[in-house]
Amino acid sequence: MECRVCQSATIPWLNLGTQPLANGFYSPHEKPPPKYPLQVLRCPKCGLSQLSVVVPPASLYENYSYRSEVSTGFQRHCRDIGALASNWNKSKGRWLDIASNDGTLINHVGYFGFEAQGVEPAKNLAAYANSQGRSTTVGFFPAATKNFDAGQFAVISSVNVLGHVADVHAFAAEVERLLAPDGSWVVEVPWVRELLDKGEFDTIYHEHLSYWSLRALDTLARAHGMCVSFAEFHPIHGGSLLVRIRRGTPNFTMWDESRLFSQQTYYDFQRKMQARLSTFVEKYNALRGKWAGFGAAAKGTVFACAAGINENHLRFVVDETPEKQGKLTPYGVPIVGLNEDTFLGITNLLVFPWNHLEEIKAKLPPRLRVVSA
Numbered sequence: 001m002e003c004r005v006c007q008s009a010t011i012p013w014l015n016l017g018t019q020p021l022a023n024g025f026y027s028p029h030e031k032p033p034p035k036y037p038l039q040v041l042r043c044p045k046c047g048l049s050q051l052s053v054v055v056p057p058a059s060l061y062e063n064y065s066y067r068s069e070v071s072t073g074f075q076r077h078c079r080d081i082g083a084l085a086s087n088w089n090k091s092k093g094r095w096l097d098i099a100s101n102d103g104t105l106i107n108h109v110g111y112f113g114f115e116a117q118g119v120e121p122a123k124n125l126a127a128y129a130n131s132q133g134r135s136t137t138v139g140f141f142p143a144a145t146k147n148f149d150a151g152q153f154a155v156i157s158s159v160n161v162l163g164h165v166a167d168v169h170a171f172a173a174e175v176e177r178l179l180a181p182d183g184s185w186v187v188e189v190p191w192v193r194e195l196l197d198k199g200e201f202d203t204i205y206h207e208h209l210s211y212w213s214l215r216a217l218d219t220l221a222r223a224h225g226m227c228v229s230f231a232e233f234h235p236i237h238g239g240s241l242l243v244r245i246r247r248g249t250p251n252f253t254m255w256d257e258s259r260l261f262s263q264q265t266y267y268d269f270q271r272k273m274q275a276r277l278s279t280f281v282e283k284y285n286a287l288r289g290k291w292a293g294f295g296a297a298a299k300g301t302v303f304a305c306a307a308g309i310n311e312n313h314l315r316f317v318v319d320e321t322p323e324k325q326g327k328l329t330p331y332g333v334p335i336v337g338l339n340e341d342t343f344l345g346i347t348n349l350l351v352f353p354w355n356h357l358e359e360i361k362a363k364l365p366p367r368l369r370v371v372s373a
């Protein structure tokens with residue numbers, strides 16, 4: 001299989017067998033969701049990792065249960081993005097957020113004086129965003145914007161989107177078409193170097209088609225007459241790159257990603273993944289009392305499936321997202337909301353979204369023993 005960015009021949013490095021869709025929550029009267037193969041390949045030239053199989057996007061995103069606004073950490077992050085882009089585009093102007101979810105980002109950048117709008121494939125999320133006055137067009141980018149006038153946006157953002165896209169060149173070409181001459185494309189992606197360093201295997205699932213290096217982002221930008229001109233590291237979602245891409249070839253010194261090109265890094269990853277799983281199993285076996293989970297996160301599905309967790313191990317999983325409550329996780333555990341009685345009879349809690357650990361801990365009764373995935 002060719003690299004979707006630079007077309008080099010790729011090398012397989014991880015096989016996670018067959019897995020359910022990570023956000024494949026289902027109602028108790030429905031059948032459990034189907035499983036698909038999950039295998040990862042790497043590009044020896046640009047450092048991108050990508051999946052071997054593309055699940056059709058309509059089945060993943062036309063109704064989507066993840067809501068950005070549930071995390072206050074992400075809300076703060078949106079303000080950081082707004083502040084950065086305000087500096088770059090002092091005269092403000094129009095802002096397009098691609099895959100804008102519930103409109104959390106467009107809401108925040110509005111406070112900085114941008115005239116913001118979103119494009120979002122999930123009908124349920126777009127309807128909610130519009131009901132909150134966050135102007136949202138329903139559809140997949142780039143098809144949904146083909147009638148938009150060229151060159152009209154001072155800022156285009158795609159935050160945690162590029163990893164979900166199969167045809168990244170069509171995506172970048174449409175961004176370039178819509179961007180004003182001095183406009184900024186703000187891209188945020190989980191950084192594959194962090195994924196590898198920290199053994200974040202649970203961020204690998206069917207929705208994430210690509211795992212980005214800075215070099216891969218720059219290679220993509222250059223193929224469309226643009227270039228990375230700024231990059232910043234953010235700890236959110238396990239370690240992300242927040243990048244500014246614009247026209248021309250500004251002077252930007254690439255960061256060290258040399259270990260992406262050594263096979264040893266990929267062997268080491270397998271060890272880190274096994275260590276995380278066995279640490280959890282040891283704790284689970286050592287701690288007495290009843291267990292529940294917190295966070296019906298996509299990454300929780302991957303972790304639970306890899307660790308062999310099911311309804312015999314966790315009484316329920318707590319999640320504050322209304323769309324997830326009353327359903328079952330893809331590994332068969334009921335999802336419940338959070339209230340003062342939620343943890344009656346529970347002693348131990350497995351927090352799946354380790355990226356929100358502190359925010360979640362602050363909501364828990366102090367007597368609970370908390371274990372992070």
Ligand code: JHZ
Nearest residue numbers: 066070071160295296297298299319320321353356359
């Ligand atoms: P969280 C998501 O992955 C979805 P996930 C997506 N696939 C993506 O690309 C990445 O992010 C980047 C709940 N929660 O954010 C909300 C509470 O209930 O780690 C979520 O269901 N209360 C598009 O799904 C889950 O936990 C809280 O206080 O792995 C967290 O999921 C907090 C903080 C979260 O993303």
Ligand code: ZN
Nearest residue numbers: 003006043046
């Ligand atoms: Zn490549």
